[in-house]
Amino acid sequence: MHWKNDLSRLLNIEYPIIQAPMLGTATPQMVAAAAKANCLGALPLGDLPADKCVEIIRATKQLTNAVFAVNIFVNDIPEITDELRAQYKTVKNFITQLANQHHIEVQLPEIEEIKVNSYHERIDAMIAEDCKIVSFTFGNLDEQSIHRLKSSGIKLIGTCTSVNEAVILEKSGIDLICVQGIEAGGHRGTFVNADIPEIGGMSLLSKVYDSVSVPLIYAGGIYNGRTLKAAQALGAQGFQIGSLLLGSAESALMEFEKQRLRNLNEKDIVLTKSFSGRYARGIKNTFVNAVEANQQILPYPYQNKLTAELRRIARINHNADFVNIWTGQSINAYSGKSTTEILENLIKEAEK
Ligand SMILES: Cc1cc2nc3c(=O)[nH]c(=O)nc-3n(C[C@H](O)[C@H](O)[C@H](O)COP(=O)(O)O)c2cc1C
Numbered sequence: 001m002h003w004k005n006d007l008s009r010l011l012n013i014e015y016p017i018i019q020a021p022m023l024g025t026a027t028p029q030m031v032a033a034a035a036k037a038n039c040l041g042a043l044p045l046g047d048l049p050a051d052k053c054v055e056i057i058r059a060t061k062q063l064t065n066a067v068f069a070v071n072i073f074v075n076d077i078p079e080i081t082d083e084l085r086a087q088y089k090t091v092k093n094f095i096t097q098l099a100n101q102h103h104i105e106v107q108l109p110e111i112e113e114i115k116v117n118s119y120h121e122r123i124d125a126m127i128a129e130d131c132k133i134v135s136f137t138f139g140n141l142d143e144q145s146i147h148r149l150k151s152s153g154i155k156l157i158g159t160c161t162s163v164n165e166a167v168i169l170e171k172s173g174i175d176l177i178c179v180q181g182i183e184a185g186g187h188r189g190t191f192v193n194a195d196i197p198e199i200g201g202m203s204l205l206s207k208v209y210d211s212v213s214v215p216l217i218y219a220g221g222i223y224n225g226r227t228l229k230a231a232q233a234l235g236a237q238g239f240q241i242g243s244l245l246l247g248s249a250e251s252a253l254m255e256f257e258k259q260r261l262r263n264l265n266e267k268d269i270v271l272t273k274s275f276s277g278r279y280a281r282g283i284k285n286t287f288v289n290a291v292e293a294n295q296q297i298l299p300y301p302y303q304n305k306l307t308a309e310l311r312r313i314a315r316i317n318h319n320a321d322f323v324n325i326w327t328g329q330s331i332n333a334y335s336g337k338s339t340t341e342i343l344e345n346l347i348k349e350a351e352k
Pocket residue numbers: 020021022023025044045046071136137159180183184185186187219220221222240241242243244326327328329330
């Protein structure tokens with residue numbers, strides 16, 4: 001296994017293995033532990049306000065001197081129209097009733113109370129905090145942001161789930177592309193067509209490789225040496241690892257969530273918009289079944305903001321039926337070892 005390639009040189013890392021940014025799960029400790037394995041840690045900032053981003057970036061820098069990536073969501077924010085307001089009310093009533101039926105006391109926000117922020121404020125924070133690598137998902141950065149980030153010497157990684165999206169990212173001057181296979185845990189990075197792309201990860205990676213010339217990272221289903229080498233054979237130079245790290249010592253998941261993961265079978269894992277309004281892969285539960293059956297789901301980020309408090313309370317009560325536990329299709333042992341050890345084992349397996 002040759003690890004040195006254009007991508008490892010560009011990012012200045014020994015192993016071109018990237019600990020996936022996982023909002024709510026990947027912690028500063030996980031980023032530092034990935035760096036300890038000489039891989040690239042990625043700090044998820046999602047849609048957090050700028051001051052929170054600064055706090056987390058600084059906390060991570062306290063734990064490691066290594067370079068790490070920061071990751072943000074760059075989605076469009078739909079305008080609040082009368083139609084959306086009416087739809088919000090209907091969905092809010094439905095979810096409140098559902099919670100009541102299951103004896104969960106929760107006060108869901110009115111649409112006016114929802115705070116959404118644009119990614120531009122996070123860009124200011126990342127530049128001010130001297131970040132070196134920025135990855136993003138749910139969209140493409142606008143031209144001005146790309147220019148600002150690149151002229152600050154920042155390397156950019158965009159996420160695609162189709163050939164079309166990869167071509168758009170390359171044309172915009174993005175340095176590296178993360179090809180997210182359908183197998184991947186968590187949200188899909190899709191931004192051109194909101195429908196689920198029907199193409200599987202193997203076909204997608206190979207097609208993207210034939211269509212663009214920037215180095216590719218593959219994300220989706222890598223859980224051992226063989227799957228990593230398969231991605232390499234199909235043209236990936238970097239390997240993004242998410243679900244394999246969910247049970248790790250540095251994961252922010254609670255013990256009941258880790259236990260739920262360790263009792264999975266493949267039928268439990270679905271792609272659903274029910275929690276956030278965007279497709280995400282995770283564990284099917286009472287909430288998913290009820291919302292899918294009702295068929296009324298708000299666009300992202302409104303569904304996400306509407307359901308946040310319910311999920312927060314369910315989590316406190318260790319109620320796996322109302323929390324979103326994201327995971328990909330490659331069910332694994334969800335080891336409780338440190339991220340460093342899990343990644344070192346993966347490297348060893350790939351070198352066999
Ligand atoms: C719990 C969880 C949270 C995630 N959050 C993010 C995120 O904040 N930003 C992002 O770009 N990708 C996110 N992803 C997707 C991962 O970056 C990656 O595409 C995926 O984990 C790879 O597939 P795998 O889970 O099979 O390894 C998340 C994935 C999981 C499992």
